[in-house]
Amino acid sequence: MPMLLEVEGLHAAYGTSRVLHGIDLSMRAGSVTALLGANGAGKTTTLRALCQMAVRTTGTIRIGGERADGRPTGRIVRLGVAHVPDGRGTFLALSSEENLRLGAYGRRDRAGVAEDFERVYGYFPRLRERSGQQAGTLSGGEQQMLAIGRALMSRPRLLLLDEPSFGLAPLVVRDIFEIMRRINAEQGVSILLVEQNAALALDIADSVYLMASGRIVLQGTPQEVRGNDAVRRVYLGA
Amino acid sequence: MQAFLHQLLAGLATGGIYASVALALVMIYQSTHQVNFAQGEMAMFSTYLGWAMLQAGLPYWAMFGLTVGLSFVMGALVERIVVRPMRQAPVLSVVVVFIALLMIFHSLAGWLFGYTIKRFPSPFPERAWYGSAVMSAHEVGAIAITLAVMALIFGFFRFTALGLAMRAAAQNPVSSRLVGIDVGWMLMLGWGLAGAVGAVAGMLVAPVVFLDPGMMGGVLLYAFAGALVGGIDSPAGAVLGGFIVGVLENLIGSYVVGTELKLTVALVLIVGVLIVRPSGLFGRTIVVKV
Numbered sequence: 158m159p160m161l162l163e164v165e166g167l168h169a170a171y172g173t174s175r176v177l178h179g180i181d182l183s184m185r186a187g188s189v190t191a192l193l194g195a196n197g198a199g200k201t202t203t204l205r206a207l208c209q210m211a212v213r214t215t216g217t218i219r220i221g222g223e224r225a226d227g228r229p230t231g232r233i234v235r236l237g238v239a240h241v242p243d244g245r246g247t248f249l250a251l252s253s254e255e256n257l258r259l260g261a262y263g264r265r266d267r268a269g270v271a272e273d274f275e276r277v278y279g280y281f282p283r284l285r286e287r288s289g290q291q292a293g294t295l296s297g298g299e300q301q302m303l304a305i306g307r308a309l310m311s312r313p314r315l316l317l318l319d320e321p322s323f324g325l326a327p328l329v330v331r332d333i334f335e336i337m338r339r340i341n342a343e344q345g346v347s348i349l350l351v352e353q354n355a356a357l358a359l360d361i362a363d364s365v366y367l368m369a370s371g372r373i374v375l376q377g378t379p380q381e382v383r384g385n386d387a388v389r390r391v392y393l394g395a
Numbered sequence: 396m397q398a399f400l401h402q403l404l405a406g407l408a409t410g411g412i413y414a415s416v417a418l419a420l421v422m423i424y425q426s427t428h429q430v431n432f433a434q435g436e437m438a439m440f441s442t443y444l445g446w447a448m449l450q451a452g453l454p455y456w457a458m459f460g461l462t463v464g465l466s467f468v469m470g471a472l473v474e475r476i477v478v479r480p481m482r483q484a485p486v487l488s489v490v491v492v493f494i495a496l497l498m499i500f501h502s503l504a505g506w507l508f509g510y511t512i513k514r515f516p517s518p519f520p521e522r523a524w525y526g527s528a529v530m531s532a533h534e535v536g537a538i539a540i541t542l543a544v545m546a547l548i549f550g551f552f553r554f555t556a557l558g559l560a561m562r563a564a565a566q567n568p569v570s571s572r573l574v575g576i577d578v579g580w581m582l583m584l585g586w587g588l589a590g591a592v593g594a595v596a597g598m599l600v601a602p603v604v605f606l607d608p609g610m611m612g613g614v615l616l617y618a619f620a621g622a623l624v625g626g627i628d629s630p631a632g633a634v635l636g637g638f639i640v641g642v643l644e645n646l647i648g649s650y651v652v653g654t655e656l657k658l659t660v661a662l663v664l665i666v667g668v669l670i671v672r673p674s675g676l677f678g679r680t681i682v683v684k685v
Binding site: 208210211229230231234235239240242246247248249250251255258259260262263307311 | 556559560562563566567569570571572573574575576577
C-alpha cells in the first residue's frame with residue numbers, strides 16, 4: 158500500500174512556546190489512524206501543523222508523496238486534506254447548505270459537487286431537512302454532522318477529525334462513528350482521528366499513535382495498545 | 396404640503412448617499428471589526444479623480460466606470476499596504492491609522508487639486524422631474540443609481556460563490572482557510588468594493604454639495620449615524636438606516652432646528668442609539684455563553 162501521509166521530525170510552536178518535539182508519523186492510504194493522549198499532549202497541534210495553520214513548524218510533511226510543509230493552508234486543502242477543527246469550525250451565521258457549499262470552495266466541477274451534495278445527504282439525511290436553517294441553531298450532533306459533511310465536500314483523500322465526540326450524547330456519538338466507518342470503507346477516505354474517548358477510537362482505528370508531552374511514545378495496532386498494561390493505566394484510564 | 400413632500404423626497408435622495416457610505420462602512424466592519432474613518436475622504440478623493448478625468452475630456456459615463464474601477468483598486472491597495480500590517484495592533488493604534496488616512500487623503504486632494512470649490516456635473520438634466528415641483532431629475536437619478544448599486548452588492552453576496560466566500564471569511568477566518576479560501580484576498584476585495592461603492596456616493600453627492608476636500612465630512616457623520624441606527628453589523632440595516640437619517644435630517648432641519656443645526660441631528664442620533672439600543676434596529680446582539 159502506498160503511504161498517504163509521511164511526517165518526519167515535525168516540530169511545532171505557538172510563538173515562543175514549543176509544543177511538538179519531533180513527531181514521526183505515517184499513514185497508509187485507506188487507513189484509519191487514531192492519535193491518543195492526555196490533554197495537552199499535542200494532538201490538536203499535530204493536526205494544525207499538518208495544515209500549516211496557526212503554528213510554526215519545522216520538519217517534513219509529505220501528502221501523497223508531495224511536500225506540504227511550508228505550503229499555505231489553501232494549497233494543502235487542494236492536496237486532498239480536509240480538517241474538521243476542534244470546536245467544529247461551523248459558519249454559525251450561514252445556512253447549513255451554505256456551509257456545505259463552502260466545503261466545495263474552489264472546485265469547478267459543478268456536476269461533481271452536486272453528486273457530493275447527494276452523497277453527504279445520503280450519509281446525513283438530517284442535513285437535507287435542515288438545509289435552509291441557520292447553522293448556529295442546529296443541535297450539537299447536527300453541527301458535527303455538518304462539519305464532517307463540509308469536509309467531505311472537498312472530496313478529500315485524508316480527513317483530519319479533532320474530537321468528533323466532544324460534548325455529544327453517547328447515542329449520537331455512536332451514530333457518527335458508524336458513519337465515519339462507512340465513509341472510510343465506501344469512499345476510501347483515510348481518517349486521522351484525535352479522540353479523548355480512547356475506547357471508541359480503538360474500535361474504529363487500524364493503527365494507533367500515543368502522544369505525551371509533544372512526542373510519540375507508542376505506536377501499534379489497537380490490540381497491542383489494549384494489551385499494554387502500563388499504557389492502559391496511564392493513558393487510557395482503564 | 397408641496398414643500399413637505401419636497402423635503403421628504405430630497406431627504407430620500409441624500410439618504411441614498413448616506414446609505415451607500417453606510418454600506419461601505421458596514422462591509423468593512425463586518426469583515427475586520429474596524430470602522431474606516433477615512434471612508435468619506437476616500438470617496439471624496441475618488442470624486443476628484445473623476446473630476447480630473449472630466450477635465451481631460453472624458454464623457455460622463457466613461458469617467459463614472461473608470462472612477463469606480465480606480466477606486467476599487469485604491470481601496471484594495473489601502474487594505475494591503477496600510478491596514479494589513481496593523482492586523483495584530485491594538486484598537487487605538489488602528490483608530491489613529493484611520494484618522495491619519497483621513498488626513499492624508501484630505502491633504503492629498505487639496506494639494507493635487509486645490510482647495511477652491513469646484514462644480515461637479517450631474518449626468519441627469521437640470522430640471523424638475525417630468526415637470527413636477529417636488530423632485531429634481533438628479534434626485535430621482537441618484538436614488539435609482541443608489542438602489543441599483545445596492546441590488547448589485549446584495550446579489551453578489553447572496554448568489555455568487557465569491558460573495559459566499561467573502562461572507563465566510565468575514566465571520567470565521569480560521570474555518571475559511573481550512574476550506575481553502577484565501578482570507579487575505581477576500582479582505583482586499585471587501586475594501587475594494589467599499590471603495591467603489593464610496594466613489595459612486597461621492598460622484599452622486601458632489602453635484603449637490605459641490606466638490607471640495609471637505610465635502611464628505613458631514614456625509615460620513617450621517618452615514619455613521621445611519622449604520623448605527625440600522626445596526627453596524629447588518630448591511631440591509633445600514634442601507635435602511637441611511638435613508639432614515641437622510642429623511643430625518645431634512646425634515647428636522649427644515650421644520651424643527653433649522654439648517655444650521657442639521658449636523659446635530661446626526662450626532663444626537665449616534666449618541667441616542669448607542670445609549671438606547673447599541674445593536675441598532677437590525678443588528679444582532681451577540682450572546683456569549685459561558
